[in-house]
Amino acid sequence: MTARNTTAPRRQPLGRERIIDETWALAADRGLAAVTMRAVADRLGVTPMALYRHVGDKQGLLDGLVERLLGEIRLPDPDLPWPDRLAQLAQGIRAVARAHPDLFPLLFARSAITEPARRPREAAYSALREAGLDQTHVERAERMLSTFVLGFASSEAAGRFEHIDADAEFAYATDALRKVLVP
Amino acid sequence: MTARNTTAPRRQPLGRERIIDETWALAADRGLAAVTMRAVADRLGVTPMALYRHVGDKQGLLDGLVERLLGEIRLPDPDLPWPDRLAQLAQGIRAVARAHPDLFPLLFARSAITEPARRPREAAYSALREAGLDQTHVERAERMLSTFVLGFASSEAAGRFEHIDADAEFAYATDALRKVLVP
DNA sequence: ACCTGAACACCGTTCAAGT
DNA sequence: ACCTGAACACCGTTCAAGT
16 A cells, blocks of 8 residues: 555566566465556556556456466476376366466466467377377367366366365376377 | 436335346346446446345355356256256356356356256256266266366357367267266 | 556445434 | 445556656
8 A cells, every 4th residue: 555665666677577577476475356457566666557558458467477377387297108298287287276276267268379378288289199199189189188177177276176086086087088089 | 327217216125136137137238347236236226235235245246147147057858868968968058158258257266066056967967877877976977077068168158269160079078078987 | 768647437345324 | 124325445547747
């Protein structure tokens, strides 16, 4: 509420990177609801209006969070056999959902086609190609797997699998799905 | 913006049912973003404060929308064989997602355990029991199927499967999933 | 080019008061 | 019991102005 950074006014120049950094930090310690143009500006010791030049608008701020969220997904070790790579990627996505339960739903609204979603998707493609699928089947299998994994992770983050052995169930289901998609 | 219903002041008594009716209508023709305590009150010719006694708070309004959303799911014809019942239920869920794309994500945040989610879930249970699964496997299969169907429907509503034959892909994936879950 | 100040048109919610 | 009026503490965003 009171002005911040009055003793240390603008060390670095403002810019998208620094704004998203602070947005991410704010979301991490106060939750998604606390992410407002005003609050982010406050943390940067700047007027809300100053942000508009760099991030467009509020949605631009959220896009920044989606980017970071996707960047947080640990990519699988490329030396592992392909089934392990798929499993590791899926676990990486679940881990992000658990670490950022309130941010995770943002992935459902705007994801997939955007650039930052490419790296995890390519990791899945690579594993599925190595499994022997041709390109059309690789793409379809990736869509079905990611749909299930995102759905599962969202459900988990929302507490839908509260009293259930989610680890066992997830392992079982992804294994079964994989067997169907990769005959 | 201007006062409504000034010529026809409060015909019926205010109450949760009537409030949620109007909320649903508002969401249908102006979108989820237009659903505010003030706008709903305005449509009812009443002060925003009047709503609090009946719906608790803003979240109570959204819970009402979730109820209606679940109520919109067409339940399968009980005379059909179980695989068709499952398919019909899944299509019913997709249909709701397509009819209310901006409301549908609400289902992910708060669903499953709540009472209004019971009817579609019971329909799935019934089909899976008829397929010969015991109760533990019925519940697990339902969780996995609903996770996939909700994820697929959300993705579709968000436009993730824009240039893809979603019908074919959905049929293929749910069929495959069913074969795995119901051996 | 980049930031500020003031303003506009909103929000959800509390609280005391009216009937 | 049920609703209102006024107020509080916020929002995102526009616009003209400053440097």
